[in-house]
Amino acid sequence: MTTVYPSIKKISGNNIASPIGFKAAGLHCGIKHKKNDLALLVSEVPANAAGVYTTNAVQAAPLKVTKEALAVEQKMQAIIVNSGNANACTGKQGYVDAQTMQHLTANLLNIEPHLVGVASTGVIGEKLPMDRLKYGIPKLEPVAGLKGSIDFSQSILTTDTVSKNTAYKVDIDGKTVTVAGTAKGSGMIHPNMATMLGFISTDAAIESDHLHGALKSVVDRSFNSITVDGDTSTNDMVLVMANGLAENETLTPSHPDWKVFVQTLLHVCEDLGKMIAKDGEGATKLIEVEVNGAKNDEEARKIAKTVVGSPLVKTAAFGCDANWGRILAAVGYSGMTIDPEEVEILIGSTPVVREGEPLAFSEDELTEYLKQPEIKLKVNVNQGDGKGLAWGCDLTYDYVQINASYRT
Incomplete structure (x- = not known):
């Protein structure tokens, strides 16, 4: 991009x-x-x-x-x-x-x-x-x-x-x-x-x-x-x-x-x-979210940042859980123009949702993929030509520990 x-x-x-x-x-x-x-x-x-x-x-x-x-x-x-x-x-x-x-x-x-x-x-x-x-x-x-x-x-x-x-x-x-x-x-x-x-x-x-x-x-x-x-x-x-x-x-x-x-x-x-993003407090992995097909580039970036900022997406990444529902939910509450029946989602190179419906995939293969230090999530909302990227990290036990005792 x-x-x-x-x-x-x-x-x-x-x-x-x-x-x-x-x-x-x-x-x-x-x-x-x-x-x-x-x-x-x-x-x-x-x-x-x-x-x-x-x-x-x-x-x-x-x-x-x-x-x-x-x-x-x-x-x-x-x-x-x-x-x-x-x-x-x-x-x-x-x-x-x-x-x-x-x-x-x-x-x-x-x-x-x-x-x-x-x-x-x-x-x-x-x-x-x-x-x-x-x-x-x-x-x-x-x-x-x-x-x-x-x-x-x-x-x-x-x-x-x-x-x-x-x-x-x-x-x-x-x-x-x-x-x-x-x-x-x-x-x-x-x-x-x-x-x-x-x-x-x-x-x-x-x-x-x-x-x-x-x-x-x-x-x-x-x-x-x-x-x-x-x-x-x-x-x-x-x-x-x-x-x-x-x-x-x-x-x-x-x-x-x-x-x-x-x-x-x-x-x-x-x-x-x-x-x-990779050095986020307590983080174990970098998450990149790529959004295509948004109404415009600004909406694409907002969708991508909403997904990578979702605590549920971040904790799923930490747990190596291919929970695509959390990704779709974040796309939905981003406030941007979407049609749930047009959304496609990939975790790495593996399609997990097409036209808003789940696809069959290997849980074991995606669990292994999500163990990597850098993971990519791709979303196509099929509403236009907008493209955007956002980066974040997983949310871990260590993040809580670091910030619970920041002043001490």
Whole structure:
């Protein structure tokens, strides 16, 4: 379902500092007991920037500070991130603390404060330990290459079990343009743009308004098409910085390589989204739902996300139970245009429902298929040409255990 452009190549040893002019750092400043908890991403020059944020009406102080910073001139040169504390629901003091993080970083880099974005993730409702941040931020030393990127990606994690990184390169105007990303997210994941943070760097030359349009379009098809537990966080954001150092002709929707660039950006966001879904708290498998034949692409994505977000579908996947009825039920309550007598369902490559009626299949074969670490469910609603994908994970005993004791 993804357009293939041969010029887009995945980079091995990918990292957030792969694009020209980016550096990164991460360290332990004491917010968490042992693990790294403070991260910094820096561009050599002010970069055109764009952001997409949580739709939760309760929004953390860092989001507000970052939105206000971007509103000044739609540029960003650095992003400071802490984990272990979300700085959410912390009142006026939380806002002041987020601004202090911004100003400390600006002082470190000798840049204007509005060029610094701020992100936080972790426990909600607790004030930031500013003494530790005031100690840690001046000690950050961003570097190019893999070391700084690894430190950055590890420093933004909370309940994640692995860091999440990806990068691609593509030829535009005879120049090599690189797009890289890193993200965190494991639980409280149901973005409309969880706790989910995504950071993307690119050396492409592109104006901020077009960058925002491209980001919004790919977020809807990637980060907004994943779900772990149906909860939308107070801190979700995806930020992208484009510093133009690849020196391609400025990208616009009329540029002959515009679609190639957007597809490259989609590859990065889709990779990160799938990594988040696969790393869902307590998860044992990634679930991909493909919907075809919907009224339009938007309805297809909504049906797919409803299916992958169904607790009953998720628990059936965990139990390796080929319970197609749960899939059909989720399609039915998605609120989208369907005719039950037209629906087809496949688990893996095995048809289990056609024209709304069950088909004979081997329970043993499907049980074995559902034991795999990645499973695919396909739904054809036969109402139009709409196509959509969504990703999630199974719901396990460990998810309950992790979240029952999150603050302790």
